Amino acid sequence: MAKAAVDNNIKELEKKQQWWWAAEKKRSKRLDYLRKAMWKKGAIGGIYPAGLQVDLEQGILHTQAGRAMEMAPDPWVVKYAKIFAHYLDNKTIFITDNSQLVGYVGSLPHTINWNPTVATILNAEVITDTTALPEPLDESLKVINDVIAYWSQKADADKLIPVADISDVTKILSGTIGWGVPMPRGGYSGKDYEFIMTGKRGFADVIAELDEKIDKADAQAHEPIANLEQMPLYNKMLNWEGMKITLEACIRHGQRFARLARIIAENFETDNKRKEELLQIASCCERVPAQTPRTLQESLQYDLFIQLFSRAEAIEGAWPSRPDYYHGPYYDKDVNIDKRITKEEALDLVGEFLIRAAEVSQYKPKWLREGLQGIEGTWVWTIGGVNQHGDDACNDMTIALLQAARLVRVSNPTFGFRWHPRVKEEVLRECFECIRQGLGYPSMRNDPLLIANSLHWHKHPIEEARTWVHQACMSPCPTTKRGFQSMRMANATANCAKIIEYVFTSGFDPVVQMQIGAETPDCATFTSYDQVYDAWLLQMKTIFSTLVRIVNYSRFVAQIYTPRPFLSGISERSVESGQDVNDPSISQGNSWITAFTWVENIDSLAAIKKLVFDEKKYTMAQLKQAITDDWQGHEEMRLDFVRNAPKWGNDDDYVDSIMLKCLRDCAAFSHKLQDPMGNTWPILPENVSGNIHYANVVGALPSGRRRGDALYDGGISPGPGLDKKGPTAVLKSCSKIDHITDGRAFLLNQRLSPTQLAGEKGFPLWKAYMETWYNLGLDHIQFNCVSDETLRSAQREPEKYQEVIVRVAGYSAHFVDISRKTQDNIIQRTVQGLVA
Amino acid sequence: MKCVECKFEGPVDKFRYMYNARIDASLSIRQCPNCQAWLAVDELNGTSKEKVGLGEAPWGKSAGIEGLAAD
Numbered sequence: 001m002a003k004a005a006v007d008n009n010i011k012e013l014e015k016k017q018q019w020w021w022a023a024e025k026k027r028s029k030r031l032d033y034l035r036k037a038m039w040k041k042g043a044i045g046g047i048y049p050a051g052l053q054v055d056l057e058q059g060i061l062h063t064q065a066g067r068a069m070e071m072a073p074d075p076w077v078v079k080y081a082k083i084f085a086h087y088l089d090n091k092t093i094f095i096t097d098n099s100q101l102v103g104y105v106g107s108l109p110h111t112i113n114w115n116p117t118v119a120t121i122l123n124a125e126v127i128t129d130t131t132a133l134p135e136p137l138d139e140s141l142k143v144i145n146d147v148i149a150y151w152s153q154k155a156d157a158d159k160l161i162p163v164a165d166i167s168d169v170t171k172i173l174s175g176t177i178g179w180g181v182p183m184p185r186g187g188y189s190g191k192d193y194e195f196i197m198t199g200k201r202g203f204a205d206v207i208a209e210l211d212e213k214i215d216k217a218d219a220q221a222h223e224p225i226a227n228l229e230q231m232p233l234y235n236k237m238l239n240w241e242g243m244k245i246t247l248e249a250c251i252r253h254g255q256r257f258a259r260l261a262r263i264i265a266e267n268f269e270t271d272n273k274r275k276e277e278l279l280q281i282a283s284c285c286e287r288v289p290a291q292t293p294r295t296l297q298e299s300l301q302y303d304l305f306i307q308l309f310s311r312a313e314a315i316e317g318a319w320p321s322r323p324d325y326y327h328g329p330y331y332d333k334d335v336n337i338d339k340r341i342t343k344e345e346a347l348d349l350v351g352e353f354l355i356r357a358a359e360v361s362q363y364k365p366k367w368l369r370e371g372l373q374g375i376e377g378t379w380v381w382t383i384g385g386v387n388q389h390g391d392d393a394c395n396d397m398t399i400a401l402l403q404a405a406r407l408v409r410v411s412n413p414t415f416g417f418r419w420h421p422r423v424k425e426e427v428l429r430e431c432f433e434c435i436r437q438g439l440g441y442p443s444m445r446n447d448p449l450l451i452a453n454s455l456h457w458h459k460h461p462i463e464e465a466r467t468w469v470h471q472a473c474m475s476p477c478p479t480t481k482r483g484f485q486s487m488r489m490a491n492a493t494a495n496c497a498k499i500i501e502y503v504f505t506s507g508f509d510p511v512v513q514m515q516i517g518a519e520t521p522d523c524a525t526f527t528s529y530d531q532v533y534d535a536w537l538l539q540m541k542t543i544f545s546t547l548v549r550i551v552n553y554s555r556f557v558a559q560i561y562t563p564r565p566f567l568s569g570i571s572e573r574s575v576e577s578g579q580d581v582n583d584p585s586i587s588q589g590n591s592w593i594t595a596f597t598w599v600e601n602i603d604s605l606a607a608i609k610k611l612v613f614d615e616k617k618y619t620m621a622q623l624k625q626a627i628t629d630d631w632q633g634h635e636e637m638r639l640d641f642v643r644n645a646p647k648w649g650n651d652d653d654y655v656d657s658i659m660l661k662c663l664r665d666c667a668a669f670s671h672k673l674q675d676p677m678g679n680t681w682p683i684l685p686e687n688v689s690g691n692i693h694y695a696n697v698v699g700a701l702p703s704g705r706r707r708g709d710a711l712y713d714g715g716i717s718p719g720p721g722l723d724k725k726g727p728t729a730v731l732k733s734c735s736k737i738d739h740i741t742d743g744r745a746f747l748l749n750q751r752l753s754p755t756q757l758a759g760e761k762g763f764p765l766w767k768a769y770m771e772t773w774y775n776l777g778l779d780h781i782q783f784n785c786v787s788d789e790t791l792r793s794a795q796r797e798p799e800k801y802q803e804v805i806v807r808v809a810g811y812s813a814h815f816v817d818i819s820r821k822t823q824d825n826i827i828q829r830t831v832q833g834l835v836a
Numbered sequence: 837m838k839c840v841e842c843k844f845e846g847p848v849d850k851f852r853y854m855y856n857a858r859i860d861a862s863l864s865i866r867q868c869p870n871c872q873a874w875l876a877v878d879e880l881n882g883t884s885k886e887k888v889g890l891g892e893a894p895w896g897k898s899a900g901i902e903g904l905a906a907d
Contacts, residue, residue, distance in 0.1 A: 632849060635862055635879040642860045695855065706864075709855045721858055721899040751898070788897050796891030824857040827893070831900035 017754055017790075019437040020409055020803035027407040028344070031351045033098050035408050039110045041361035042412065045819035046370035048112065048132045054363055055111035056140065058312070059147035061087045062117055066150060077563040077580070081242035083117075084313055084566060085249035091312075093256055095264065100277055101301055101352050102257045102285065103308045105360050114363040116147045118186050118315055119157030121173075123148045125365045156183050156562045160554055168550045172491055174512045175367060176697055177498050177543050179596065179690060180490030182550045184558035184582050188318035188378075188472045188488040189310055190590075193479035195572040197303065197326040202291040203247045209575055210244045217578070236578025242565030243574065250309050250566070251290040258285035296346060299330040300353045306570065307360070313566045315362050317490060318472040319379035319413060322479065323353070325387075325467075328397035335396065343400075350397070351404040358410035371693040373822060374813025375412040378688065382469040384427065385418025385447045390466060392422045402430035406437055411805050411812045414441035416470045419774060420448055432766050435783050436757045440807030443782035444770065446739070450476045450779055453740045457670075457682045458590050473810025474686050474715075474745045474780065477590045481572040485590040486564070486581040492551045492681070494543055495690065497597035497698040497711055500604045502539040503532060504627050504699075511697055518542040524621040529613045532620075536605065536662075541669055544593055548673050548681055551591075555676045558582035589677025592744040593670075597694055597711040598685040599648050601662060603719060604702040606655040607645035623702060630700045630707050642704035642722075649718025651729035656736050659716075663742040670743075686747035687714025687809040692822045710825040714809045715747025715780070720828040727769065727832035735776035747810060751784045751829045765834045782807050784826065791815060791827050837877070841887045844870035848882045851875065858895045 006025060013022040024032060041052065065086035069079050092107035106113040112132065116123050126133075126144055133140045152158060160182065161169055172178045180187070195201075201209075217233045217240070258281070265278035284301050289309075293299035303323070310316055334340045341349075361376045372378070383401055387393040401415065417431050431442050454465035454476055464483040468476035477485045498509070498517065507517030520535035559580035568574035568581040577586050611617050618637065626634040646655040666683050673681040691711035699707045703719070712719045716734055723730050727750065734748055757766060773781055784807045794801030798816040806815045806826055815823060838845045851866035854874065862880045865888055867873070875884040876894040886894055 630853075639860070639862060639880075704859050706853065706856065708853050709859065719859060721860060724899065751900070753900075788893075792891040792893065794891075796889075821855050824855075824893070828857055828895075828898055831898050833900060 017438075017758070019406070023407050023409050027351065028348050030098050031348050031407060034096070034352055034355050035410075037096060037109075038355050038359050038410075040814070040817075041112060041359060041376050042374040042813060042817050043369035043372075044817045045373055045822075046366055048369075051110055052132055052361075053111050053134045054126055054129075054132045055106040055108070055113050056134065056143050056147070057092060057107040058087055059114055059116040060143060061090050062115075063147050063150045066154070075238050076561075077238055077242040077565055078245065080563060081245035081565040084246050087312060088249045088253040088309070091253075093260060095257070095261060095278070095281065098274070099352065100281060100297060100349060101304055101356050102261070102281055103301075103304055103356070105308055105311045105362060109359065112361045112363050113311065115315055116151045117155050118183055119155050119181065120148065120152050121157060121181070122363070122365055123151060123155070126363060129366070156185055157181055159561045160557065163557070164550055164553055168546050171514070171516050171546055172550060174509070174514060174516065176509050176512055177495050177516060178491045178547050179371060179493040179495065179594075180368070182489045182491045182554035184487045184489065184554055184562040185314035185564065186317070187490045188320065189314060189316055189486060189567060190320045190469070190471055190477050190484040190488075191306065191310070191479065191567075192481060192484045192571040192573070193322065193326055193469075194467060195481065195575075196306065196570045199292050199329070202289055202302075203251050203569075204290040205292075206569060206575060207244055207247050210240050210247075210569070213575070213578065214240050214244075233578075239563070239565070239568060239574065239578050239580055242563065243569030246309075246313070246566040247569045250305065253309075254285045254289050254305060258282045261285065293330060295340065296327060296330040296334045297349055299327045300349060303327070304353065304356055307357070309566055311360065311362060313564055315364070317377045318470075319357065319377065319381065320469045320471050320477065320479075322382045322467075322469045324383045324395055324398040324401055325385075325393055328395035331397040331400060332395065347400055347404055347407070350400045351408045354404055354408050354410055354413060357413045367693065371688050371690045372811070373689045373692070373808065373819060374817030375811050377412070378473045378811050379413035380416050380443070380470040380473050380810065381413045383415050383417055383442065384420075384423060385468070386420055386451075386466050388463045388466050392420070392424070394423055394427045398427055399430050402427075402434055402442070405434055405439060405441070409439065409803060409805065411814050414439075414443070414812050416445050417442035418447040418450075418468075419444050419770070421774075428767060429763055432763050435752075435766070435785055436754070436762055438754070438786045439805055440782065440784055440812035443780060443810075444773070445476075446774060446777070446779045449739055449777060450745065453744065453779065454478070456740050457744055458588060458679050460588060460590075471590065473688065474747055475590070475592050475684055476745070482586065482588040483590065484571070486567060486571065486587065487555070487558070488591070489551045489554060492547045492591065493594040493596060493690075494547055494683075495597055495694050495698065496540075496543075496595045496685075497600040497694065497701060499536060499539045499543060500601045500701055501699050502543075503535045504624055507539065507542070510699055516546075524624045526620045529609045532608055533605065533661075536601070537665055540666065544666075544669065544673065544681070547593065548675075552676050555582060555584060584676035587677050589675045589679030591675040591677075591679060591681050592684045593681055595683045595685040595743075596687050596690040596714065597698065598714070599712045599716060599719065600701055600703050600705070602648050602655060602659045603645070603722075605658050605662070606647070607641045607702045607704070609658070610645050610654070611641060627700045627702065631704070638704050641702055647719060647722040648716075649723035649730045649733050650725040651732040656733050659733075660736060660742070663737060667742050682744040684744040684746075685715045686745070688811060689808050689818065689822055690714070691809070692819060692825065695821065710821055713749050713825060713829065715749070717747065717749040718830075720825060721830055723830050727834060728772065730832070731773055731776050731778065734778050739777055739779040745779050748778060748781045749784070749807065749809065749829065750781060751831045753831050753833065754785050754787050756834060757785060769834050784829065786815075788827055788831075791823065795820070795823060837882050837884055839868040839871060839873065839875060840884050841873040841875070842868060842871035844868055848877070851877065851884075857893065861895050863895045
């Protein structure tokens with residue numbers, strides 16, 4: 001088709017808001033191939049899509065290496081480093097046709113990597129989840145059984161659980177109050193990007209630093225007169241040795257790709273252009289990760305390698321990064337200064353980088369997949385914001401990332417944009433285009449406010465706080481030596497709806513038939529709202545303490561049981577000190593409690609206060625009965641509790657003051673809860689799709705929900721359809737919260753009308769709304785911008801709407817990959833009309 | 837309650853409760869134990885109103901200005 005005809009076609013598709021079809025025509029042939037060749041890994045409603053396979057290679061190689069070293073005298077950190085090295089040296093590698101970036105977490109593009117060293121409870125799930133096992137099944141089962149048997153009692157959780165508090169462990173593993181298990185190699189690893197990504201050193205430079213450290217320590221350890229300073233040196237030398245072994249293995253792994261690319265180019269490739277590309281890959285992988293990158297391609301490849309190596313060592317549920325900040329200088333050099341590549345070529349590379357990230361997949365248990373429907377983890381990449389001096393950090397790479405996102409339309413990674421008053425309109429327009437085109441990202445973050453929040457809660461120095469990235473969906477964390485968080489364990493995630501539920505059951509969980517919360521008095525005897533609130537407070541403290549205690553403990557013992565030699569090797573604090581990266585003594589601390597299903601507490605308390613104690617329409621005994629009956633036979637009463645009690649999100653001080661009281665009591669308690677670094681544990685309300693995962697785990701609530709109903713979609717977002725006073729009322733309710741001192745961050749979902757945002761009027765309308773959001777002092781907001789009509793059509797004919805993306809909670813997903821209940825929950829969110 | 841699809845009759849709680857898409861409406865989704873159809877059920881009077889198919893929403897459109905958002 002002639003170019004003019006194609007352009008007209010694109011315009012027509014964009015006019016009809018058929019963004020996927022337009023993107024397909026706008027992107028290059030190479031990018032189109034790569035996007036379509038990508039295996040989508042997100043579990044559909046919790047089940048892996050057909051065609052994917054659990055990868056047994058890491059299990060086999062780790063077990064081989066473990067067995068070979070069974071009798072070796074090496075301590076665990078060195079053994080683990082050698083196991084890691086054996087894996088990277090023998091792992092199957094491949095180069096995708098037309099690609100310019102290489103490396104994958106598994107042995108083949110359609111595989112889901114399985115790391116058997118993390119927990120036998122995870123491994124046991126692999127063997128029972130036979131839908132994704134490779135054929136022939138008998139052979140696979142034999143291998144898996146062997147791997148599981150070998151790692152039993154050697155895997156991280158197997159070592160940690162017996163020495164932890166068994167009561168806490170049982171409560172957490174019940175799956176009612178928390179989400180995840182406390183594992184230092186299963187969660188969200190931040191990176192010391194200021195050490196490893198600023199072009200000052202590659203892995204070979206770090207190895208040289210390690211050699212120097214080892215030589216010096218060795219000399220000290222062998223001084224003729226024995227002294228106490230020698231004592232810590234032995235452990236340090238072992239840690240340094242572990243780091244060195246892993247970094248050397250990473251360099252060899254890069255070189256394997258270089259050789260492969262060169263072999264294909266020189267022996268098999270007949271297309272000259274592709275031959276050139278392959279030689280370019282070879283040159284790139286000869287350079288990184290050993291040396292510092294010189295070009296944008298090398299910089300992206302270096303970053304990708306770091307992420308993949310980290311995933312060879314641990315199960316990573318997030319991807320904390322700041323690609324515009326760290327790759328921006330290379331983009332500028334290649335495109336603007338040296339003019340090595342054109343803007344279009346750079347955009348293509350950036351698009352490929354998004355695709356390479358989107359395909360990464362590590363095996364997760366079903367409950368985790370249900371809570372992250374449609375995606376593999378929360379790859380929320382941070383863009384925008386200010387630099388360490390406080391100046392605008394947006395650059396051409398920021399724009400390239402936003403444009404590339406619209407071309408490749410992957411649902412993961414997504415972006416969180418650090419908004420500040422000096423962001424140029426050109427950049428804001430790019431953000432807006434992504435939102436208008438239905439990607440659901442970037443989420444918008446209030447940069448100055450979140451920097452102040454970091455100073456308040458975790459006392460990061462301001463220059464460090466300004467480097468912040470999203471540690472997972474929401475929480476800011478610096479990328480500096482002491483500031484970066486080496487592991488955030490997901491199980492400090494509270495299913496907060498249980499707080500109010502336990503007020504009615506005196507802490508007894510009716511689902512798992514266990515006493516989990518505090519044994520508060522029978523609520524039927526309560527004669528005042530204060531008694532209800534006191535019980536709520538005690539339940540909150542009990543649940544939070546249970547979750548925090550075991551994470552603290554795991555962090556204390558991580559360096560002994562679950563060292564991370566690779567992550568240590570790319571972290572200044574470990575390279576300098578010889579201590580494992582998770583050692584609390586060398587870290588500032590950046591802990592937080594993720595508060596899932598939070599707003600149910602507020603709407604429930606408001607309903608109790610109003611209908612039971614103010615209006616005296618019901619007694620606590622009647623309410624307890626209705627809750628026990630799951631509202632069955634009490635429908636009129638249930639509707640009364642929904643319709644005639646004030647709801648959060650309507651600028652109503654009655655309920656908003658309850659929100660503030662709850663948050664402030666939590667904040668006061670957060671200062672008492674200490675993490676192993678001596679820092680605080682603020683709460684952070686958000687949800688991923690935990691609101692659906694927990695729907696059958698949480699019983700009836702005074703908010704009017706029954707067991708089985710989706711919980712609210714999270715953070716401080718009002719209940720779907722319950723925010724009836726318009727978008728400004730939502731913002732006003734949320735602005736009553738102090739977003740610095742009341743918690744670490746607060747997720748707000750909003751739905752906008754695609755019709756309203758269409759055409760030239762859309763941007764000024766959205767920008768004015770965003771200025772109100774900023775001026776009111778909110779820290780977060782994210783948007784869905786897809787109509788009811790499109791979403792209902794996608795339910796009817798999913799095959800025609802495979803590429804429709806929606807914002808679920810702290811992440812985006814393809815609409816067809818989430819369960820019907822989640823779909824309906826999203827559709828029922830209020831569509832806010834913006835006022836000019 | 838009688839299933840509108842297969843006419844199976846039984847007490848409401850025999851029809852498996854799925855969820856309520858709109859918390860402020862008395863309409864919920866239950867599943868017929870006989871034909872497995874998803875039914876829109878009025879919880880106030882315990883009657884099944886209609887079968888809920890793909891893309892159908894007997895509880896109506898989203899709150900807010902969704903009426904504006906035609907494709």
